[in-house]
Amino acid sequence: xxxxxxxxxxxxxxxxxxxxxxxxxxxxxxxxxxxxxxxxxxxxxxxxxxxxxxxxxxxxxxxxxxxxxxxxxxxxxxxxxxxxxxxxxxx
Numbered sequence: 001x002x003x004x005x006x007x008x009x010x011x012x013x014x015x016x017x018x019x020x021x022x023x024x025x026x027x028x029x030x031x032x033x034x035x036x037x038x039x040x041x042x043x044x045x046x047x048x049x050x051x052x053x054x055x056x057x058x059x060x061x062x063x064x065x066x067x068x069x070x071x072x073x074x075x076x077x078x079x080x081x082x083x084x085x086x087x088x089x090x091x
Contacts, residue, residue: 031083048084056088
């Protein structure tokens with residue numbers, strides 16, 4: 001039990017979000033740890049969209065499966081990592 005708690009704490013610390021900018025092009029990313037359907041510490045999709053500035057022109061959106069209808073989504077939501085990456089340009 002102590003090992004499981006340690007692993008859980010370490011993986012939840014690994015969840016992060018950030019932004020990379022190169023001139024007018026930027027990419028935001030957000031990752032989260034999933035355990036039994038709970039996303040720790042936040043919903044990666046919502047976090048990534050919250051970091052995109054208003055008026056930005058979206059180029060690409062890439063997200064890991066997080067649904068309860070596909071095998072990959074179910075497995076990722078039970079125990080795994082999920083992430084969202086959004087690329088955009090600003091003027």
